[in-house]
Amino acid sequence: MSVSPPRPVQRTSLADASGIAHSGDPRAMNGSREGWLIRACERGLLPDALIRVGMRALMRQRLRDGHARDGERRAEALAQLVAELRASPIAIDTQAANAQHYELPNTFFAAHLGPHLKYSCGYYPRGDETLADGENAMLELYAQRAGLADGQRVLDLGCGWGSLSLWLAARYPRSQVVALSNSAQQRAFIEARCKERGLLNLRVLTGNIVDFEFAGELVSLGGEQRGEHGFDRVLSIEMFEHMKHYGLLLAKIARWLADDGKLFVHLFAHPTLAYHFENRDGTDWMSRYFFTGGTMPSAALLLHFQDDLRVTREWWVNGRHYARTADQWLASLDAARERVLPLFVETYGARDAARWFQRWRMFYMAVAELFGYAGGSEWGVAHYLFERRA
Numbered sequence: 001m002s003v004s005p006p007r008p009v010q011r012t013s014l015a016d017a018s019g020i021a022h023s024g025d026p027r028a029m030n031g032s033r034e035g036w037l038i039r040a041c042e043r044g045l046l047p048d049a050l051i052r053v054g055m056r057a058l059m060r061q062r063l064r065d066g067h068a069r070d071g072e073r074r075a076e077a078l079a080q081l082v083a084e085l086r087a088s089p090i091a092i093d094t095q096a097a098n099a100q101h102y103e104l105p106n107t108f109f110a111a112h113l114g115p116h117l118k119y120s121c122g123y124y125p126r127g128d129e130t131l132a133d134g135e136n137a138m139l140e141l142y143a144q145r146a147g148l149a150d151g152q153r154v155l156d157l158g159c160g161w162g163s164l165s166l167w168l169a170a171r172y173p174r175s176q177v178v179a180l181s182n183s184a185q186q187r188a189f190i191e192a193r194c195k196e197r198g199l200l201n202l203r204v205l206t207g208n209i210v211d212f213e214f215a216g217e218l219v220s221l222g223g224e225q226r227g228e229h230g231f232d233r234v235l236s237i238e239m240f241e242h243m244k245h246y247g248l249l250l251a252k253i254a255r256w257l258a259d260d261g262k263l264f265v266h267l268f269a270h271p272t273l274a275y276h277f278e279n280r281d282g283t284d285w286m287s288r289y290f291f292t293g294g295t296m297p298s299a300a301l302l303l304h305f306q307d308d309l310r311v312t313r314e315w316w317v318n319g320r321h322y323a324r325t326a327d328q329w330l331a332s333l334d335a336a337r338e339r340v341l342p343l344f345v346e347t348y349g350a351r352d353a354a355r356w357f358q359r360w361r362m363f364y365m366a367v368a369e370l371f372g373y374a375g376g377s378e379w380g381v382a383h384y385l386f387e388r389r390a
Contacts, residue, residue: 088244112332118163146264158239162190230258274298317381323372
Protein backbone atom coordinates (compact mmCIF):
# COMPACT_ATOMS: atom_id res chain seq x y z
CA MET A 1 0.00 0.00 0.00
CA SER A 2 1.20 3.49 -0.77
CA VAL A 3 2.02 5.85 2.07
CA SER A 4 2.51 9.57 1.80
CA PRO A 5 6.12 10.72 2.22
CA PRO A 6 7.16 12.27 5.52
CA ARG A 7 6.44 15.98 5.72
CA PRO A 8 8.97 18.51 6.97
CA VAL A 9 8.58 19.84 10.49
CA GLN A 10 9.48 23.28 11.73
CA ARG A 11 11.93 22.41 14.50
CA THR A 12 14.86 20.01 14.59
CA SER A 13 18.10 19.70 16.49
CA LEU A 14 21.78 19.49 15.77
CA ALA A 15 22.02 16.43 18.00
CA ASP A 16 19.99 14.45 15.51
CA ALA A 17 22.51 14.95 12.73
CA SER A 18 24.74 12.41 14.47
CA GLY A 19 22.53 9.55 13.36
CA ILE A 20 21.68 8.69 16.96
CA ALA A 21 18.65 9.57 19.02
CA HIS A 22 18.94 12.59 21.29
CA SER A 23 19.52 11.57 24.87
CA GLY A 24 17.36 14.28 26.40
CA ASP A 25 20.38 15.96 28.00
CA PRO A 26 19.79 19.74 27.83
CA ARG A 27 23.53 20.26 27.46
CA ALA A 28 23.39 18.56 24.08
CA MET A 29 20.26 20.26 22.86
CA ASN A 30 18.84 23.74 22.89
CA GLY A 31 16.31 24.59 20.16
CA SER A 32 16.80 28.33 20.19
CA ARG A 33 20.60 28.12 20.24
CA GLU A 34 21.10 25.14 17.93
CA GLY A 35 18.10 25.35 15.62
CA TRP A 36 19.77 27.75 13.21
CA LEU A 37 22.74 25.38 12.91
CA ILE A 38 20.71 22.37 11.85
CA ARG A 39 18.83 24.56 9.38
CA ALA A 40 22.16 25.69 7.97
CA CYS A 41 23.17 22.02 7.62
CA GLU A 42 19.94 21.18 5.81
CA ARG A 43 20.39 24.10 3.44
CA GLY A 44 23.90 22.99 2.57
CA LEU A 45 25.50 26.12 4.03
CA LEU A 46 28.05 24.19 6.10
CA PRO A 47 30.78 21.99 4.60
CA ASP A 48 30.47 18.25 4.97
CA ALA A 49 33.69 18.09 7.00
CA LEU A 50 32.25 20.42 9.65
CA ILE A 51 28.97 18.52 9.79
CA ARG A 52 30.87 15.29 10.32
CA VAL A 53 32.90 16.83 13.16
CA GLY A 54 29.64 17.69 14.92
CA MET A 55 28.33 14.18 14.36
CA ARG A 56 31.40 12.61 15.95
CA ALA A 57 31.12 14.92 18.96
CA LEU A 58 27.54 13.81 19.51
CA MET A 59 28.51 10.16 19.22
CA ARG A 60 30.95 10.69 22.06
CA GLN A 61 28.06 12.16 24.01
CA ARG A 62 25.88 9.15 23.18
CA LEU A 63 28.52 6.81 24.59
CA ARG A 64 28.74 8.88 27.78
CA ASP A 65 24.96 9.09 28.16
CA GLY A 66 24.66 5.34 27.60
CA HIS A 67 27.28 4.58 30.28
CA ALA A 68 29.32 2.66 27.72
CA ARG A 69 32.23 2.40 30.16
CA ASP A 70 30.14 1.75 33.30
CA GLY A 71 29.13 -1.90 33.30
CA GLU A 72 26.81 -1.69 36.30
CA ARG A 73 24.73 1.23 35.03
CA ARG A 74 24.75 -0.17 31.51
CA ALA A 75 23.36 -3.50 32.76
CA GLU A 76 20.57 -1.68 34.60
CA ALA A 77 19.68 0.26 31.46
CA LEU A 78 19.62 -2.95 29.40
CA ALA A 79 17.34 -4.69 31.91
CA GLN A 80 14.94 -1.75 31.74
CA LEU A 81 14.99 -1.79 27.93
CA VAL A 82 14.31 -5.53 27.79
CA ALA A 83 11.31 -5.04 30.12
CA GLU A 84 10.02 -2.23 27.86
CA LEU A 85 10.42 -4.38 24.75
CA ARG A 86 8.56 -7.27 26.39
CA ALA A 87 5.68 -4.90 27.17
CA SER A 88 5.52 -3.66 23.55
CA PRO A 89 3.88 -5.04 20.41
CA ILE A 90 6.08 -6.64 17.77
CA ALA A 91 6.58 -3.25 16.11
CA ILE A 92 5.33 0.31 16.29
CA ASP A 93 5.05 3.08 13.70
CA THR A 94 5.48 0.61 10.84
CA GLN A 95 3.76 2.89 8.36
CA ALA A 96 6.02 5.80 9.30
CA ALA A 97 9.12 3.67 8.74
CA ASN A 98 7.66 2.51 5.43
CA ALA A 99 7.15 6.09 4.28
CA GLN A 100 10.57 7.25 5.44
CA HIS A 101 12.58 4.63 3.55
CA TYR A 102 10.53 2.58 1.15
CA GLU A 103 7.80 4.63 -0.49
CA LEU A 104 10.10 6.88 -2.47
CA PRO A 105 10.15 5.85 -6.15
CA ASN A 106 12.34 2.87 -6.88
CA THR A 107 14.12 5.08 -9.42
CA PHE A 108 15.60 7.05 -6.51
CA PHE A 109 17.27 3.97 -5.06
CA ALA A 110 18.22 2.63 -8.49
CA ALA A 111 19.97 5.94 -9.18
CA HIS A 112 22.54 5.55 -6.42
CA LEU A 113 22.51 2.13 -4.73
CA GLY A 114 24.50 -0.78 -6.14
CA PRO A 115 23.26 -3.05 -8.94
CA HIS A 116 21.40 -5.31 -6.48
CA LEU A 117 19.72 -2.30 -4.79
CA LYS A 118 20.97 -3.61 -1.45
CA TYR A 119 19.84 -1.00 1.08
CA SER A 120 21.96 -2.43 3.89
CA CYS A 121 25.59 -2.98 4.84
CA GLY A 122 28.00 -4.34 2.26
CA TYR A 123 31.16 -6.33 2.95
CA TYR A 124 34.68 -5.22 2.00
CA PRO A 125 37.26 -7.81 3.08
CA ARG A 126 40.09 -6.07 1.20
CA GLY A 127 38.86 -2.54 1.86
CA ASP A 128 39.11 -1.27 -1.72
CA GLU A 129 36.08 -2.99 -3.26
CA THR A 130 33.45 -1.16 -5.28
CA LEU A 131 29.85 -0.83 -4.12
CA ALA A 132 28.88 -3.69 -6.43
CA ASP A 133 31.69 -5.83 -4.99
CA GLY A 134 30.53 -5.01 -1.45
CA GLU A 135 26.98 -6.08 -2.24
CA ASN A 136 28.08 -9.37 -3.79
CA ALA A 137 30.50 -10.19 -0.98
CA MET A 138 27.84 -9.71 1.70
CA LEU A 139 25.29 -11.80 -0.20
CA GLU A 140 27.87 -14.58 -0.48
CA LEU A 141 28.54 -14.26 3.24
CA TYR A 142 24.83 -14.72 3.98
CA ALA A 143 24.77 -17.91 1.90
CA GLN A 144 27.77 -19.29 3.76
CA ARG A 145 26.62 -18.38 7.27
CA ALA A 146 22.98 -19.35 6.78
CA GLY A 147 23.91 -22.70 5.24
CA LEU A 148 21.98 -22.10 2.03
CA ALA A 149 21.74 -24.83 -0.61
CA ASP A 150 19.77 -25.40 -3.79
CA GLY A 151 16.36 -26.97 -3.28
CA GLN A 152 15.56 -25.26 0.01
CA ARG A 153 12.40 -23.35 0.83
CA VAL A 154 13.53 -19.84 1.82
CA LEU A 155 11.77 -16.77 3.24
CA ASP A 156 13.31 -13.31 2.79
CA LEU A 157 11.65 -11.48 5.68
CA GLY A 158 11.54 -7.72 5.15
CA CYS A 159 12.86 -8.01 1.60
CA GLY A 160 13.34 -4.35 0.65
CA TRP A 161 13.87 -3.95 -3.09
CA GLY A 162 14.59 -7.66 -3.48
CA SER A 163 18.39 -7.55 -3.29
CA LEU A 164 18.52 -10.87 -1.43
CA SER A 165 15.42 -12.65 -2.75
CA LEU A 166 16.24 -11.98 -6.42
CA TRP A 167 19.82 -13.12 -5.82
CA LEU A 168 18.58 -16.27 -4.08
CA ALA A 169 16.11 -17.12 -6.84
CA ALA A 170 18.83 -16.81 -9.50
CA ARG A 171 21.57 -18.50 -7.47
CA TYR A 172 19.42 -21.46 -6.37
CA PRO A 173 17.01 -22.25 -9.23
CA ARG A 174 15.61 -25.36 -7.53
CA SER A 175 14.79 -23.44 -4.36
CA GLN A 176 11.41 -21.89 -3.65
CA VAL A 177 11.82 -18.32 -2.43
CA VAL A 178 9.17 -16.20 -0.74
CA ALA A 179 9.77 -12.48 -0.15
CA LEU A 180 7.68 -10.62 2.43
CA SER A 181 7.44 -6.83 2.20
CA ASN A 182 5.34 -4.16 3.86
CA SER A 183 5.32 -2.12 0.65
CA ALA A 184 3.13 -2.66 -2.40
CA GLN A 185 5.60 -0.64 -4.45
CA GLN A 186 8.42 -2.99 -3.53
CA ARG A 187 6.28 -5.99 -4.42
CA ALA A 188 5.50 -4.57 -7.86
CA PHE A 189 9.17 -3.76 -8.44
CA ILE A 190 10.39 -7.25 -7.50
CA GLU A 191 7.69 -8.93 -9.56
CA ALA A 192 8.71 -6.83 -12.58
CA ARG A 193 12.35 -7.86 -12.07
CA CYS A 194 11.29 -11.53 -11.88
CA LYS A 195 9.47 -11.18 -15.19
CA GLU A 196 12.45 -9.46 -16.82
CA ARG A 197 14.83 -12.19 -15.63
CA GLY A 198 12.52 -15.16 -16.18
CA LEU A 199 12.54 -16.14 -12.50
CA LEU A 200 9.66 -18.50 -11.72
CA ASN A 201 10.73 -19.61 -8.24
CA LEU A 202 10.14 -16.34 -6.38
CA ARG A 203 6.83 -15.20 -4.95
CA VAL A 204 6.35 -11.79 -3.29
CA LEU A 205 3.80 -11.20 -0.53
CA THR A 206 2.84 -7.99 1.22
CA GLY A 207 1.90 -7.75 4.87
CA ASN A 208 2.62 -6.07 8.17
CA ILE A 209 4.79 -8.33 10.31
CA VAL A 210 2.70 -7.33 13.35
CA ASP A 211 -0.32 -9.31 12.17
CA PHE A 212 0.86 -11.30 9.14
CA GLU A 213 0.56 -15.09 9.28
CA PHE A 214 0.89 -17.91 6.79
CA ALA A 215 -2.37 -19.86 6.80
CA GLY A 216 -2.31 -23.66 6.88
CA GLU A 217 0.40 -25.22 4.74
CA LEU A 218 2.85 -22.57 3.64
CA VAL A 219 2.18 -21.38 0.12
CA SER A 220 4.02 -23.36 -2.55
CA LEU A 221 5.56 -21.89 -5.66
CA GLY A 222 5.16 -22.93 -9.25
CA GLY A 223 2.37 -25.37 -8.40
CA GLU A 224 4.74 -27.78 -6.67
CA GLN A 225 3.32 -29.33 -3.50
CA ARG A 226 5.62 -30.36 -0.68
CA GLY A 227 4.78 -32.69 2.13
CA GLU A 228 6.66 -30.93 4.89
CA HIS A 229 5.58 -27.72 6.55
CA GLY A 230 7.61 -24.61 6.97
CA PHE A 231 10.68 -22.90 5.59
CA ASP A 232 14.12 -24.48 5.63
CA ARG A 233 15.64 -21.03 6.03
CA VAL A 234 14.33 -17.62 7.02
CA LEU A 235 16.68 -14.70 6.42
CA SER A 236 16.07 -11.20 7.77
CA ILE A 237 18.38 -8.36 6.78
CA GLU A 238 18.18 -5.11 8.77
CA MET A 239 14.52 -5.53 9.68
CA PHE A 240 14.89 -6.39 13.37
CA GLU A 241 16.05 -2.82 14.07
CA HIS A 242 12.50 -1.68 13.26
CA MET A 243 11.02 -4.17 15.76
CA LYS A 244 10.26 -4.03 19.50
CA HIS A 245 9.01 -7.26 21.09
CA TYR A 246 11.56 -9.73 19.78
CA GLY A 247 9.99 -12.55 21.77
CA LEU A 248 6.72 -12.31 19.86
CA LEU A 249 8.56 -11.91 16.57
CA LEU A 250 10.79 -14.94 17.11
CA ALA A 251 7.80 -17.02 18.24
CA LYS A 252 6.05 -16.14 14.98
CA ILE A 253 9.09 -17.05 12.90
CA ALA A 254 9.41 -20.34 14.82
CA ARG A 255 5.90 -21.25 13.62
CA TRP A 256 7.02 -20.71 10.03
CA LEU A 257 10.15 -22.84 10.22
CA ALA A 258 10.43 -26.50 9.36
CA ASP A 259 11.44 -28.69 12.28
CA ASP A 260 15.09 -28.51 11.23
CA GLY A 261 14.82 -25.00 9.78
CA LYS A 262 17.09 -22.12 10.74
CA LEU A 263 16.77 -18.35 11.01
CA PHE A 264 19.61 -16.06 9.93
CA VAL A 265 19.49 -12.43 11.13
CA HIS A 266 21.67 -9.49 10.05
CA LEU A 267 21.25 -6.34 12.10
CA PHE A 268 23.33 -3.32 12.99
CA ALA A 269 24.23 -3.04 16.65
CA HIS A 270 26.52 -1.71 19.34
CA PRO A 271 28.64 -4.25 21.26
CA THR A 272 27.10 -3.30 24.63
CA LEU A 273 24.58 -0.43 24.32
CA ALA A 274 20.92 -0.82 23.33
CA TYR A 275 18.43 2.03 23.10
CA HIS A 276 15.26 3.29 21.42
CA PHE A 277 15.23 5.81 18.62
CA GLU A 278 12.78 8.26 20.21
CA ASN A 279 11.36 11.58 19.11
CA ARG A 280 10.48 12.63 22.65
CA ASP A 281 10.17 16.37 22.16
CA GLY A 282 9.86 16.70 18.39
CA THR A 283 13.51 17.65 17.99
CA ASP A 284 15.19 14.31 17.20
CA TRP A 285 16.25 14.57 13.58
CA MET A 286 17.09 10.92 12.90
CA SER A 287 14.09 9.56 14.77
CA ARG A 288 11.76 12.08 13.14
CA TYR A 289 12.85 11.68 9.53
CA PHE A 290 14.50 8.28 9.13
CA PHE A 291 14.00 5.89 12.04
CA THR A 292 10.65 6.42 13.72
CA GLY A 293 9.89 3.52 16.07
CA GLY A 294 13.33 1.98 15.66
CA THR A 295 15.72 0.30 18.09
CA MET A 296 19.50 0.23 18.28
CA PRO A 297 20.19 -3.31 19.53
CA SER A 298 23.21 -4.37 21.50
CA ALA A 299 25.04 -7.47 20.34
CA ALA A 300 23.51 -9.50 23.18
CA LEU A 301 19.97 -8.10 23.05
CA LEU A 302 18.43 -10.99 21.09
CA LEU A 303 19.89 -13.46 23.57
CA HIS A 304 17.24 -12.28 26.05
CA PHE A 305 14.46 -13.57 23.77
CA GLN A 306 15.30 -17.26 23.20
CA ASP A 307 12.05 -18.85 24.37
CA ASP A 308 11.15 -20.36 20.98
CA LEU A 309 14.39 -20.15 18.99
CA ARG A 310 17.92 -20.37 20.33
CA VAL A 311 21.09 -18.79 19.00
CA THR A 312 23.60 -21.37 17.81
CA ARG A 313 26.21 -19.04 16.30
CA GLU A 314 27.05 -15.33 16.36
CA TRP A 315 29.36 -13.21 14.19
CA TRP A 316 30.48 -9.57 14.33
CA VAL A 317 31.24 -7.38 11.29
CA ASN A 318 33.40 -4.34 12.01
CA GLY A 319 31.61 -1.02 11.47
CA ARG A 320 34.09 0.13 8.82
CA HIS A 321 32.20 -2.05 6.32
CA TYR A 322 29.01 -0.06 6.85
CA ALA A 323 30.94 3.21 6.87
CA ARG A 324 32.36 2.39 3.44
CA THR A 325 28.90 1.37 2.18
CA ALA A 326 27.36 4.68 3.30
CA ASP A 327 30.20 6.76 1.89
CA GLN A 328 29.76 5.00 -1.45
CA TRP A 329 26.00 5.66 -1.34
CA LEU A 330 26.74 9.32 -0.67
CA ALA A 331 29.18 9.57 -3.56
CA SER A 332 26.69 7.88 -5.88
CA LEU A 333 23.89 10.14 -4.68
CA ASP A 334 25.97 13.24 -5.36
CA ALA A 335 26.80 11.94 -8.83
CA ALA A 336 23.09 11.33 -9.49
CA ARG A 337 21.92 14.75 -8.23
CA GLU A 338 20.46 15.89 -11.55
CA ARG A 339 18.44 12.69 -11.88
CA VAL A 340 17.31 12.60 -8.26
CA LEU A 341 16.16 16.21 -7.76
CA PRO A 342 13.20 15.90 -10.18
CA LEU A 343 12.08 12.81 -8.23
CA PHE A 344 12.23 14.81 -5.01
CA VAL A 345 10.20 17.61 -6.60
CA GLU A 346 7.48 15.04 -7.34
CA THR A 347 7.71 13.50 -3.85
CA TYR A 348 8.32 16.49 -1.56
CA GLY A 349 7.39 19.47 -3.73
CA ALA A 350 9.60 22.03 -5.46
CA ARG A 351 10.03 24.10 -2.31
CA ASP A 352 11.51 21.26 -0.24
CA ALA A 353 13.26 19.12 -2.88
CA ALA A 354 16.76 20.55 -2.32
CA ARG A 355 16.39 20.36 1.45
CA TRP A 356 15.36 16.72 1.27
CA PHE A 357 18.29 15.97 -0.99
CA GLN A 358 20.57 17.40 1.68
CA ARG A 359 18.73 15.47 4.40
CA TRP A 360 19.47 12.23 2.57
CA ARG A 361 23.09 13.33 2.24
CA MET A 362 23.21 14.00 5.98
CA PHE A 363 21.61 10.63 6.67
CA TYR A 364 24.34 8.84 4.73
CA MET A 365 27.01 10.95 6.40
CA ALA A 366 25.54 10.06 9.79
CA VAL A 367 25.59 6.35 8.94
CA ALA A 368 29.20 6.61 7.74
CA GLU A 369 30.33 8.48 10.85
CA LEU A 370 28.41 6.27 13.26
CA PHE A 371 29.81 3.02 11.95
CA GLY A 372 33.23 4.44 11.20
CA TYR A 373 33.59 5.85 14.71
CA ALA A 374 36.74 4.68 16.52
CA GLY A 375 37.83 2.67 13.51
CA GLY A 376 34.53 0.79 13.41
CA SER A 377 35.00 -0.66 16.90
CA GLU A 378 31.87 0.86 18.50
CA TRP A 379 28.89 0.35 16.17
CA GLY A 380 28.91 -2.53 13.69
CA VAL A 381 26.84 -5.40 12.28
CA ALA A 382 25.88 -8.60 14.08
CA HIS A 383 24.92 -11.89 12.43
CA TYR A 384 23.01 -14.66 14.24
CA LEU A 385 21.95 -18.17 13.36
CA PHE A 386 18.91 -19.50 15.25
CA GLU A 387 17.32 -22.93 15.38
CA ARG A 388 14.16 -24.28 16.98
CA ARG A 389 14.27 -25.30 20.60
CA ALA A 390 13.80 -29.02 21.07
